[in-house]
Amino acid sequence: MLNFCSLYSGSTGNSLFIESNNSKILIDSGVSVKKIVTALSSINVDISQIDAILVTHEHSDHVQSLGTLSKKYNIPVYANKKTWEAMPKQKEKIDVICQKVFNNNEKFEIEDLEIKSFSTPHDAADSCGFTICSDDTKISIATDLGHITTNIIDALQNSKFLLLESNYDPEVLKCCSYPYLLKSRILGPNGHLSNSLAGKTIAHLITSGLQTVMLGHLSKENNFPELAYNTVLEELALNNYTTKNINVSVASRFGPTNLIQVS
Numbered sequence: 611m612l613n614f615c616s617l618y619s620g621s622t623g624n625s626l627f628i629e630s631n632n633s634k635i636l637i638d639s640g641v642s643v644k645k646i647v648t649a650l651s652s653i654n655v656d657i658s659q660i661d662a663i664l665v666t667h668e669h670s671d672h673v674q675s676l677g678t679l680s681k682k683y684n685i686p687v688y689a690n691k692k693t694w695e696a697m698p699k700q701k702e703k704i705d706v707i708c709q710k711v712f713n714n715n716e717k718f719e720i721e722d723l724e725i726k727s728f729s730t731p732h733d734a735a736d737s738c739g740f741t742i743c744s745d746d747t748k749i750s751i752a753t754d755l756g757h758i759t760t761n762i763i764d765a766l767q768n769s770k771f772l773l774l775e776s777n778y779d780p781e782v783l784k785c786c787s788y789p790y791l792l793k794s795r796i797l798g799p800n801g802h803l804s805n806s807l808a809g810k811t812i813a814h815l816i817t818s819g820l821q822t823v824m825l826g827h828l829s830k831e832n833n834f835p836e837l838a839y840n841t842v843l844e845e846l847a848l849n850n851y852t853t854k855n856i857n858v859s860v861a862s863r864f865g866p867t868n869l870i871q872v873s
Contacts, residue, residue, distance in 0.1 A: 611873040612747050614771060617641075617649040619753075619826040620863030623671050626751060626773065627655065627866075630744040633721035636663045637740060637751055638672040643679050649866045657683050662710070662720050665689035666730075667737035667754060668697040677703025686710050688718075690727065692736035714738050715761075728765035731756040733800040741765055749773075749872055753827040756800040758811050766811075767818040771872040773861065774811060776825035776842065777802035778832035786831050802829070805838045809845025816849075816856055822870065826861040835860040 613629040623641035627634070627650065634655060639646060647657045663685055666672055677700040680687050688710040694701055701709065712718050714736065717726045727738040732754040739752040739762070750766050753775040766772060783793055795801050803811075805825075812823050825838050839860050846852065861867055 611871065612742065612744050612749055612771075614749060614773070614824075614870045614872060615653055616773065616824060616826060616861035616867045617646060618863060618865065619773070619828070619861035621671060621777070621827065621829045621831075622863055623674060624753070624827060625649070627653070628723075628742055628749065629655070630722050633661045633723050634659050635661055635720060635723065638666055639663055639676040639679050640670065640672040640674045643675045643682065646675065646679065652866050653869050660685050662686045662688055664725070664727075664740060665693055665697075666739065666751070667732060667734035668693050668700075669734055669754075672754075673697055673700050676700045680704045680708050684708065688712055688720075688725075690714055690736050690738060693734075693738075696735035726765070728761060729759075730754055730762065731759060731800050732802075733795065739765065741769065747872055753803075755803040756798055758803070758807060763811075763814065766815055766820075769815065769818070769820055771822045771824075771870065772812070772815065772820055773824045773826045774808050775803040775827040776805045776808035776833070776838040776860075777827055778829045779805050779834075779837055779841065782834075782837070783829075783832040788831065796829075796832070802827070805833065805841035806845060808838070809842035812842060812856065812858075813846050813849040813851055816851055820856060822857040822859075822872065824859050824861050824867070824870075828860070828863065830863065835862075
């Protein structure tokens with residue numbers, strides 16, 4: 611059994627909580643230490659109980675408080691080599707003993723968790739997502755995706771729970787005030803995942819046992835929770851699926867979701 615909670619998820623900051631029988635970890639630390647400590651407290655978890663922080667990539671909305679959090683509470687941090695190299699200001703705050711390195715597509719363990727990272731197409735040094743298994747339960751985290759690759763689909767197969775990026779709506783993005791180059795970056799192959807592509811990906815994964823999905827990393831400027839949710843449901847309907855086949859929710863950028871039990 612695994613428990614999942616999105617503490618914060620969106621273009622303004624990201625941090626996720628995952629718990630098994632014997633371990634508690636965070637994925638990313640993209641909001642302030644105070645916000646993370648308070649969010650954890652709201653689900654009855656003390657920051658001193660956190661066994662590790664996994665890092666998807668070095669962008670500030672994922673590592674804003676990483677160094678301070680690790681230093682203050684002596685929490686080990688796991689990131690791949692290129693990501694460590696790309697965040698020197700965070701790295702210098704973290705005790706060498708707490709600096710852990712993993713290789714993408716190779717498994718490693720934290721207590722009773724078996725973790726495997728997979729590469730994601732994003733304009734970062736070496737961004738990645740994670741699959742996390744305990745006993746026969748698998749959950750996956752996939753955000754900051756310019757597009758979906760065969761490698762990503764293979765990694766996500768057989769997940770019971772998935773937090774998947776649903777960042778923007780193309781029509782909203784087209785009309786927003788962003789400069790052309792930023793719009794091009796978001797739309798590009800190393801940018802972010804649209805609501806429609808998120809829906810198509812979910813529909814594909816239902817056949818491998820996906821039961822619950824949470825849409826995350828929504829853009830503050832180019833998306834709305836209701837729009838992301840409804841677009842995904844429309845894509846599911848095109849593949850003859852409804853909410854009877856899968857539970858769909860949207861992570862909040864403002865604070866913790868309910869604790870979701872996955873078994």
